[in-house]
Amino acid sequence: MPDGAFRAAKKVFCDLFQLVFPDECRVCGESLKEVSRIPVCRRCLREPAPLIAEYYCVACRTPFLNRFPLDESGRCALCRLGLTGFDAVYSYGSYEGALRKLVHVFKYQGVRTLARPFGDFLACVLPREERFDLVTPMPLHWRRRWQRRFNQADLLAREIARRWNVPARSVVRRIRATSPQAGLTNAKRRANMRGAFSVKRGVRLDGMRVLLVDDVLTTGATASACARVLKRAGAAHVALLALARTDRRTMSIQPLAEAAGSGKV
Ligand SMILES: [Zn+2]
Numbered sequence: 001m002p003d004g005a006f007r008a009a010k011k012v013f014c015d016l017f018q019l020v021f022p023d024e025c026r027v028c029g030e031s032l033k034e035v036s037r038i039p040v041c042r043r044c045l046r047e048p049a050p051l052i053a054e055y056y057c058v059a060c061r062t063p064f065l066n067r068f069p070l071d072e073s074g075r076c077a078l079c080r081l082g083l084t085g086f087d088a089v090y091s092y093g094s095y096e097g098a099l100r101k102l103v104h105v106f107k108y109q110g111v112r113t114l115a116r117p118f119g120d121f122l123a124c125v126l127p128r129e130e131r132f133d134l135v136t137p138m139p140l141h142w143r144r145r146w147q148r149r150f151n152q153a154d155l156l157a158r159e160i161a162r163r164w165n166v167p168a169r170s171v172v173r174r175i176r177a178t179s180p181q182a183g184l185t186n187a188k189r190r191a192n193m194r195g196a197f198s199v200k201r202g203v204r205l206d207g208m209r210v211l212l213v214d215d216v217l218t219t220g221a222t223a224s225a226c227a228r229v230l231k232r233a234g235a236a237h238v239a240l241l242a243l244a245r246t247d248r249r250t251m252s253i254q255p256l257a258e259a260a261g262s263g264k265v
Pocket residue numbers: 025026027028029030040041042043044045
């Protein structure tokens with residue numbers, strides 16, 4: 001048998017084998033007992049819990065260890081200075097443990113079927129009474145999108161849009177590839193994001209309530225740059241919805257680059 005044909009036959013056999021015999025959970029490594037479109041066991045899918053903290057900023061919902069970073073009205077320094085650019089933030093869990101591993105499987109191993117269970121997480125933190133006119137994903141620079149072949153935020157945006165019965169449309173472009181944010185201070189992150197986004201040609205959002213969706217929220221510098229561009233295009237209200245956020249309360253005991261996540265830009 002020619003080498004090429006042998007390899008093709010082997011591939012067909014392997015694909016069939018994968019179909020019939022489920023593989024291992026991509027998070028904990030246990031062998032999967034049932035065939036599913038999601039190669040993650042039920043326990044790992046159920047594991048991520050909503051983030052709970054005693055102290056939150058009332059505006060951006062950033063968790064804190066104590067109330068010292070908050071002023072009398074309950075706002076953090078960034079919100080006090082009007083630096084966030086968005087009007088509300090909703091996020092599900094802390095970017096660690098099982099949720100962090102699941103996000104990695106989703107993004108870097110390309111397991112797009114995780115979008116559906118992630119949609120359930122997002123739906124449980126977004127208040128049902130919140131009304132939006134448009135759901136839009138945080139854009140990736142085209143080069144990164146080309147490498148990854150999909151924008152993870154886009155899949156999440158579509159999940160939540162379907163559940164809220166709101167159109168999902170990508171209206172922002174990333175016009176500049178930015179250097180990784182990990183390890184930068186808050187001020188440097190904001191400077192790094194300047195001029196990184198623009199709305200697509202012909203987009204007007206006059207008076208619209210926009211929900212901006214991303215997978216991981218770190219300091220919010222990227223999201224606030226994107227929110228500003230949406231406001232400049234006329235949006236009246238921009239809320240941010242993220243699957244996970246890095247928890248600043250744990251930053252002091254973790255190396256900063258590790259806590260800041262996956263070199264997210
Ligand atoms: Zn597992």
